[in-house]
Amino acid sequence: MRLTKLARHVRSGIHSIRTRLILSYLAIALLPLAILGWLSVKVYLGSMTERVTDYSAEVVNRVAQDIDEYFRDIDFLLTRDPDFYIDQFIKLVQNNSVTNSRKYVFRIWEDFNNLRRVKPGLEDLAITFGDGRILSSYGFYYTDYVPQDSELKLVGPRVNRFGREVVTMVRPYTAEGGRDVWVSADINLERLASMANLKASPRGYVYIMDRDGQIVFSPHGHEVDNSEKVLINTVDSEVTGWKIVSVVYADEVEAELAYLKRLTYGGIILVLVGVGFLAAYLSHAISHPIRRLQEFARQATLDAAAEDLPVAGRDEIAQLSTDFRTMLARIKELMSENLKEQKLLRKLEIESLTNQIKPHFIYNTLDMIIGQLEKEQTEEAIYLIEALGNFFRLSLSQGREVVQVASEIEHVRNYLYIQQLRHGQGYQYHIQVQEAEVLDYLMPRLLLQPLVENAIFHGILPADRPGRVEVVVSRSHDGIVFTVADNGVGMEPGDVEQLNRILAGEAAAQENRPCFGLLNVQKRAQLIFGPSYGLTLDSEPGQGTRTILKIGFLDEQLALDTSESA
Amino acid sequence: MGDLHKSTACAGIIVVVLILACWGALAAEQLTIGFVPRSLGNPIFLDAFENAHQKALELGVRVEWLAPFDFSTEGQLAVIESLIEQGVDGIVVSVNDVPEIQAAIQRALAQGIPVITFDADSPGSGRLFHIGIDNFKAGWEAGAALVDIVRARGMDKQHLTAVIMTGEPDALNLVQRIDGFFTAIGGKLDLQVDEVLHNQDNVDLAIIMVEDYLKQNPDVDVFFFVGGWPFYVPSDAMPAFKQWAHAGGIAVGIDIFYDALLLLRDGVLQYLVGQDMASMGALGVELLVDYLRTGRLPGTDFVEVGLTYASQENLQELLQIYEPWLVK
Numbered sequence: 001m002r003l004t005k006l007a008r009h010v011r012s013g014i015h016s017i018r019t020r021l022i023l024s025y026l027a028i029a030l031l032p033l034a035i036l037g038w039l040s041v042k043v044y045l046g047s048m049t050e051r052v053t054d055y056s057a058e059v060v061n062r063v064a065q066d067i068d069e070y071f072r073d074i075d076f077l078l079t080r081d082p083d084f085y086i087d088q089f090i091k092l093v094q095n096n097s098v099t100n101s102r103k104y105v106f107r108i109w110e111d112f113n114n115l116r117r118v119k120p121g122l123e124d125l126a127i128t129f130g131d132g133r134i135l136s137s138y139g140f141y142y143t144d145y146v147p148q149d150s151e152l153k154l155v156g157p158r159v160n161r162f163g164r165e166v167v168t169m170v171r172p173y174t175a176e177g178g179r180d181v182w183v184s185a186d187i188n189l190e191r192l193a194s195m196a197n198l199k200a201s202p203r204g205y206v207y208i209m210d211r212d213g214q215i216v217f218s219p220h221g222h223e224v225d226n227s228e229k230v231l232i233n234t235v236d237s238e239v240t241g242w243k244i245v246s247v248v249y250a251d252e253v254e255a256e257l258a259y260l261k262r263l264t265y266g267g268i269i270l271v272l273v274g275v276g277f278l279a280a281y282l283s284h285a286i287s288h289p290i291r292r293l294q295e296f297a298r299q300a301t302l303d304a305a306a307e308d309l310p311v312a313g314r315d316e317i318a319q320l321s322t323d324f325r326t327m328l329a330r331i332k333e334l335m336s337e338n339l340k341e342q343k344l345l346r347k348l349e350i351e352s353l354t355n356q357i358k359p360h361f362i363y364n365t366l367d368m369i370i371g372q373l374e375k376e377q378t379e380e381a382i383y384l385i386e387a388l389g390n391f392f393r394l395s396l397s398q399g400r401e402v403v404q405v406a407s408e409i410e411h412v413r414n415y416l417y418i419q420q421l422r423h424g425q426g427y428q429y430h431i432q433v434q435e436a437e438v439l440d441y442l443m444p445r446l447l448l449q450p451l452v453e454n455a456i457f458h459g460i461l462p463a464d465r466p467g468r469v470e471v472v473v474s475r476s477h478d479g480i481v482f483t484v485a486d487n488g489v490g491m492e493p494g495d496v497e498q499l500n501r502i503l504a505g506e507a508a509a510q511e512n513r514p515c516f517g518l519l520n521v522q523k524r525a526q527l528i529f530g531p532s533y534g535l536t537l538d539s540e541p542g543q544g545t546r547t548i549l550k551i552g553f554l555d556e557q558l559a560l561d562t563s564e565s566a
Numbered sequence: 567m568g569d570l571h572k573s574t575a576c577a578g579i580i581v582v583v584l585i586l587a588c589w590g591a592l593a594a595e596q597l598t599i600g601f602v603p604r605s606l607g608n609p610i611f612l613d614a615f616e617n618a619h620q621k622a623l624e625l626g627v628r629v630e631w632l633a634p635f636d637f638s639t640e641g642q643l644a645v646i647e648s649l650i651e652q653g654v655d656g657i658v659v660s661v662n663d664v665p666e667i668q669a670a671i672q673r674a675l676a677q678g679i680p681v682i683t684f685d686a687d688s689p690g691s692g693r694l695f696h697i698g699i700d701n702f703k704a705g706w707e708a709g710a711a712l713v714d715i716v717r718a719r720g721m722d723k724q725h726l727t728a729v730i731m732t733g734e735p736d737a738l739n740l741v742q743r744i745d746g747f748f749t750a751i752g753g754k755l756d757l758q759v760d761e762v763l764h765n766q767d768n769v770d771l772a773i774i775m776v777e778d779y780l781k782q783n784p785d786v787d788v789f790f791f792v793g794g795w796p797f798y799v800p801s802d803a804m805p806a807f808k809q810w811a812h813a814g815g816i817a818v819g820i821d822i823f824y825d826a827l828l829l830l831r832d833g834v835l836q837y838l839v840g841q842d843m844a845s846m847g848a849l850g851v852e853l854l855v856d857y858l859r860t861g862r863l864p865g866t867d868f869v870e871v872g873l874t875y876a877s878q879e880n881l882q883e884l885l886q887i888y889e890p891w892l893v894k
Contacts, residue, residue, distance in 0.1 A: 140631045
């Protein structure tokens with residue numbers, strides 16, 4: 001049950017304006033952010049890979065350039081113009097004589113050591129003879145390694161006589177008598193390390209490989225780290241023939257990308273949180289007055305005080321609240337008026353009914369029936385009883401307030417018939433319905449009878465001569481017009497005008513002429529159909545009076561509502 | 567007849583085989599002696615270099631001459647370690663008598679490599695013996711010569727100031743020379759040492775230091791050179807020194823070679839005591855090879871080589887004997 005309640009609450013929450021606003025704002029913010037983030041990641045990944053590749057290429061080119069430049073200098077030292085002292089020393093050694101060699105050997109030592117001083121990384125310079133003797137910057141001694149190459153060669157890396165890791169650049173000595181003599185230079189690996197100490201990424205590194213694929217230098221010793229996925233960039237050293245290889249770990253690029261992703265996601269979350277707060281604020285600002293309005297409307301249906309609705313701000317919702325409060329006040333007012341009108345209408349109907357069922361009318365009619373029966377005018381008595389019965393039946397109309405025009409006509413016809421018999425055929429009556437379809441129309445009951453009664457009692461009977469009552473029913477464009485005309489005594493123009501003013505509400509009824517019947521009809525007609533409907537009188541003294549009642553069309557629903565409210 | 571030919575042929579073959587076998591044995595036993603001077607940059611060791619190699623040729627052994635160009639204990643240690651690593655048959659060294667060197671020598675001895683010292687001794691290292699001059703005596707001779715010069719100039723009653731140039735403070739030979747020098751002048755001269763200049767066994771630095779000192783202190787009376795580091799350049803290359811000497815400065819020192827004699831000739835130096843570096847080189851190879859081949863030791867742990875002396879009196883004679891080195 002709780003879950004069902006919770007689900008209902010959630011569904012209700014989701015469909016609320018506030019939730020929709022928040023979700024809309026978030027969606028509006030998220031979509032461009034997501035697209036932007038995705039594009040950024042894609043573009044940045046491509047850019048970063050390209051940048052790393054470019055920088056890696058730049059690194060290996062720079063290292064290769066440094067190495068070429070360095071080894072070109074070293075080779076220049078080895079291939080310089082024939083040195084007098086070296087030449088003389090070579091001759092002495094090849095003649096197996098070192099007597100008087102001091103000035104040559106000392107100069108060579110001095111020269112070699114000076115070159116070592118000015119050329120960083122130059123570990124040793126040496127002249128090697130075919131029999132293994134070697135004159136180097138460290139002295140004159142023997143070596144097991146005797147080069148056999150006829151051109152420039154790079155040897156190593158190897159450990160030299162003094163335990164230093166070096167690469168040896170060796171080439172034949174080309175001067176006169178230089179047969180079976182080689183000059184060489186040892187370059188320590190620290191120098192290579194410093195030249196290769198460029199890297200394209202924090203963990204990346206550069207290593208150097210010889211033509212045979214053997215590692216010459218690597219910061220990881222003499223091995224290459226193959227345990228991870230790497231981006232490789234290679235360039236050949238022109239002078240040494242070595243391959244300079246730059247290694248960048250792929251996960252570094254990915255890590256940087258992951259950082260960007262985290263940054264993007266963080267940014268999106270941050271923006272979403274910000275937008276969420278903003279959306280909550282905005283939706284609150286919008287939905288709160290609406291919710292208040294909604295609450296107020298609900299309270300209003302329970303007859304809460306409309307004036308309790310606070311209206312703040314100048315926006316549309318504040319205006320709507322103001323209008324709603326005005327509307328509610330107006331509804332209350334209309335409801336109050338309607339209630340009054342319904343009460344009045346009910347009262348008028350009761351009055352109308354009371355007027356029709358006057359005791360002396362009933363007594364007189366019953367006396368007349370008795371008289372006819374005594375005269376054995378049975379048939380007339382039956383007709384009269386039937387007419388009286390119909391009169392009362394139609395007066396009550398089973399409690400319905402709205403009847404068909406035909407029913408109202410029949411009611412008046414019964415009334416005229418009864419009154420004609422009561423007053424000894426002193427007048428004639430005629431009912432004319434100009435358009436037959438009008439008979440099916442609906443109308444409030446008991447509107448015509450007071451008019452006919454006035455025509456008989458205030459028009460025909462005072463004239464003391466045979467008279468005529470004519471009832472005409474016609475249809476106008478906006479309603480049904482009942483005309484009740486008599487050829488009785490008529491009225492003075494002043495009286496007609498006064499009477500019309502009373503009916504129009506412009507003057508009060510006089511005590512001597514209360515006009516109960518007419519006012520009853522007038523009020524009921526106007527309550528139901530509005531002020532443009534109702535009664536008008538036209539009369540000429542001695543010529544008779546014409547009373548015109550105009551009512552509107554009642555549709556079925558309105559008739560039903562009117563009956564129910566009654 | 568046929569048998570005779572066969573016998574002769576067999577005998578010839580046997581002789582040839584024996585000769586070849588002996589030659590192979592000799593070749594297989596060719597000894598390698600590691601010779602470690604204090605530095606390659608000090609020409610004073612070139613006499614030893616030439617004579618050691620000459621003796622090696624005579625004895626059919628190899629000499630490996632190894633040293634740092636500028637003296638340093640670390641450089642010498644690296645060299646000695648490389649010789650031990652190479653497994654040379656013997657080592658001759660001129661070293662500072664410091665614990666690191668002593669330890670290196672002891673490592674060589676422990677590996678069966680006999681070590682002897684020349685020029686500068688390290689008696690605490692356990693080396694087999696030492697070849698060199700009597701350094702105390704050399705210093706004493708220089709001091710005695712100074713006393714004579716001062717007296718000859720009538721300055722022996724004066725208070726004299728002196729500056730001493732030496733190499734490394736830990737070099738035992740230099741310390742002994744200084745001791746001998748002061749023993750000789752003790753009680754004879756009122757000599758006050760204003761400065762002791764250490765040139766780190768660097769010839770170029772020695773020349774600069776002499777010039778700089780005399781430019782700033784031209785009034786110093788005596789210069790004692792414990793070794794001949796600054797004597798490899800002409801007097802014109804040391805104008806301050808030359809000017810100072812010609813103004814009455816007295817300079818005596820140890821080491822005689824051709825360029826030093828030229829300074830004596832130019833009146834820049836007044837007296838020199840020489841050490842026989844050539845003999846040190848030759849004896850170093852000879853005595854060590856003899857030990858390696860026969861197991862014989864010299865019978866003393868100090869094999870002394872003689873001293874020579876140079877003054878104006880025997881200058882011309884010496885100039886005929888010594889040859890120019892032209893190393894500077």
